[in-house]
Amino acid sequence: VVQTKNERSKHVVHLSAECYPVAKVGGLGDVVGALPRYLQRAGFRVWVVMPWYNKPFVREHDFEVTYTGHFRQGSRQLEVQIHKERRNLLGFELYLIKIPGLIDRDEPYGYADESEQFMAFQHGFLHWITDAGIKPDVVHCHDHHTGLIPFLMYHSERFSALREVPTVGTVHNGQYQGWMEWNKAILLPPFDTWKWGLLDWDGVINPLGALIKCCTAYTTVSEGYLNELMIQANGLERLFEMERAKGVGIVNGIDPSVWDPEHDPMLEHRYGAGDVQYGKERNKVSLCERFGLDTAKPLLAYIGRFAGEKGADILPQIIENIMGGGDVGLNMMILGSGDTQMEEEITHLAEKYPEKVAVHIGYQEELSHRIYAAADFLIMPSRVEPCGLNQLYSMRYGTIPIVRATGGLKDTVLDMDEPQGYGILFPEASADDAVQAVYRALELYAQRRRMEQLREQLMALDFSWDKSAAKYIEIYQNIIA
Ligand code: ADP
Structure with missing residues (x-):
């Protein structure tokens, strides 16, 4: 799918x-x-446009302001600045939108005026590219934060220059939809009122819904999730069913420049498929010593947000069921943050079983890499999992995934009892089912040869981006034509 030289990218x-x-x-x-x-490597000219954040990457790299403009949002006059990263360090062109007073903060989410923020981000983008006369071949919007863009491109006079440009919407998480009361409509530029229905779902403005209604094509991050959204989508089920014809499920890939145990700078001990047993052992010893765990026992890990969709609320019960009886010879390492009650319960259990359960509350990129490398098993008791990356990373690091059979987890993990299988699946997001699955893992752990063979098999699996990127390219080619 590489384009010829003389064709404009x-x-x-x-x-x-x-x-x-x-x-x-x-x-x-x-x-x-x-x-x-x-x-970009396949021949496209690719821009990533995101909000400006006060983050180390932004402070430490070289950006230039390439555009400044003004626009009105409701009663506020806003200034938009475009900060372009000068060297294309990431392998594509990166543009940050800064809007003093709204898009100039430390974190992506969690502010009381989030609706105004994301609205301003989207307006700022559209004002910039229309004023600068930029007309992309495709505009690709990710999740509800960018969900109003196709609507504004196709239905607002102000941005009519973009009316012919096709759009793609990708749903990474359909639980969050960006709901806004209708009184926020005054923040939008003028459009024909009969078009209100395109924004509305159940009496509120629903940006994710508007994205699905207005985009040329949409994708979800696995095929399983594409189908599940018609059954479970936080109120949007009927919409996903109606628009199904323009939907495609494309599972995420792994970026080997970040996730490769052979070259991962965050690991203490690097290893490849050839020395996976020894490599994992050394990483496990380092991690267990740091957290006061017994290095000789199998290590089960959890990494992720403490949220109901991830099934983090059943972790305490899983821990209690396994650790509360006698000694089953298992250690657990948990890395995550989120819901405060879940944080407290999990911390309490780590205090109750200090030699068997270790917890780090917080977000730590480096520690996550070290855990993927050190653990024997990684558990994901998710209620909803659009794609799930943790299981892909864990497999890349030779760690056996124990996952609830849902969404992208079901699409990417094949149970070890199936021919060519390599993981452990369990049916319901319940402590009972999860604990059963952990016991299967312990039986497996006792069979040393089988364990080794599965690790080698996992590391040889192909979850590269090449395959998935080709599917996005096919969509672009269809809608550009
Ligand atoms: P979601 O986007 O729903 O949180 P995914 O499985 O798609 O779930 O992606 C989770 C990503 O976030 C993975 O890269 C995982 O390693 C990372 N991650 C989650 N929690 C933490 C944490 N506490 N510290 C470091 N990395 C984390």
């Missing part, structure tokens, strides 16, 4: 609230940090 603009390594909260950041580089 097609210009694709990705809009996202996160992009690793500039700012990452979860999988969205990983995807937008990697996919654009693969598209």
